[in-house]
Amino acid sequence: MSLKLYNTLSRRKETFVPLNDKQVGIYVCGPTVYNFFHIGNARPFLIFEVLRRYLEFKKYKVKYVTNFTDIDDKVINKANEMGLLFSEVADKYIREYFQDADCLNIGRADVYPRATEHISDIIKFIQGLERKGYTYAVDGDVFFDVNQFKDYGKLSKQNLDEIKVGARIELDERKRNPYDFVLWKKAKAGEPFWNSPWGEGRPGWHIECSVMSEKYLGESFDIHAGGSDLVFPHHENEIAQSEALSGKQFAKYWLHNGFLKIENQKMSKSLGNILTVRDLCKRYQGSVIRHFLLSAHYRSPLNYSIEQIEQSKNSMETLNNLIYNIHFLLQQNDFSLEIDSESEGLLLKNEEIIKNFIQAMDDDLNTPVALSTLFLLAKETNRYLSSKGLKNKDVLQSVLDFYDQYGDGVLGLKYLSETQEQGQISEKEIQEMIRKREVARENKDWKTADEIRQQLKEKGIILEDTAKGVRPKKV
């Protein structure tokens, strides 16, 4: 079985073959750090990190690079607003980025390069393009001349002659072609700047990704990813710069995720409907948000709504209950070591479901189907648990292993680790109250029993009376 990925460059699914055997280089366009990131930003961060998890599951050695754009108009404006240096704004929001990434259980990249830490590399890169005749300078600005790069438009399938018709692009008289873009931008008064052969200024937006991906992954690397809005012009321009300079293919596979809407509207400042991950994490566990983001294929549009996220919350609850129930049985030493036919049946189902999971992920990261396998096994296991007789320990363990390796490991969904967080009442107090309630129940004093249960519920503990004893559960 082999992994297939949809490559924007060819507009089809291709079998993934890395450039260097088992080594894989991935570059994901990261955030401009001038604000908390929102649920839409989170989608690429999350899905491409799932790609990384999956590649590692498949025994690839991945080098994952994602940048922080720490200098541009938005950062500068924010700094002025806040009365801070642009670098202080960037530092702040990089810290905030990691806090939110942790909430969503987004693992760390191997390198987080920042534009301002690569100014001299950027200058050298532009000089290289200059020597090859791809640039022209106009009073302090340096432009890339798209007419010199014959493949321009190959990613977005735009034809230079035809896109001109759109004519919505702002006309800059100094440009030879409206689609020429700036490599080096002259500093305006009061703006931060760096010295360069073309005067004081700062890098254009597209150049940093070309420079930093080359530095950490080489002139050619495997996967370049980002939101679909980046296809044109950002990624198109990256290809132009990088391939013009190196003469080699830049990234082999280009992956783009679909957009996320909120309550069927585009997220925008004017509509005031920007939903930050910071806010969402106050109301929902990270795994619930992950479930929501993985519930549609990454290239499809996805709509956020309260109803949707609540559905994800309930879905995760089903899985959490199963994991919890198994742990409870194991803790109670309530299992057998013999394998009966039912146990064997579940083991076989488990293996089949693993195959389905892998098959789904191999098919361009079909996370909705991968998620469905988690529920398929939950169904089978619950059926097994609700049948008569002792359950086999190894079988129960193999089910737990599945959720650990695939649900948690590959999809990044955490189960018990989140639900078992300490509540506002100690384990000892809970046990004490359970004991009192059991006495009441034996005396058929239902009133007292229900009162105790109610008291615990108010502290976030639900009591479930099972055939195997009372089971406390945190809400």
Next chain:
RNA sequence: GGCGGCAUAGCCAAGCGGGAAGGCAGAGGACUGCAAAUCCUUCAUCCUCGGUUCAAAUCCGAGUGCCGCCUCCA
């Protein structure tokens, strides 16, 4: 004007030529002191109209309706 995507049950979402996955919600039943959890049962003429085919949600054509990019944007 150019490039591209989508339309499957109340909601979400797979499927890409031959059984309409899975989740959430709902209904009925079982278990339970009551609950909870769980189990069982139930819930779709796949936007419309043509065509190709022994066979189409799946392919082709037309239509309708949504959406994205082409401008900072994940």
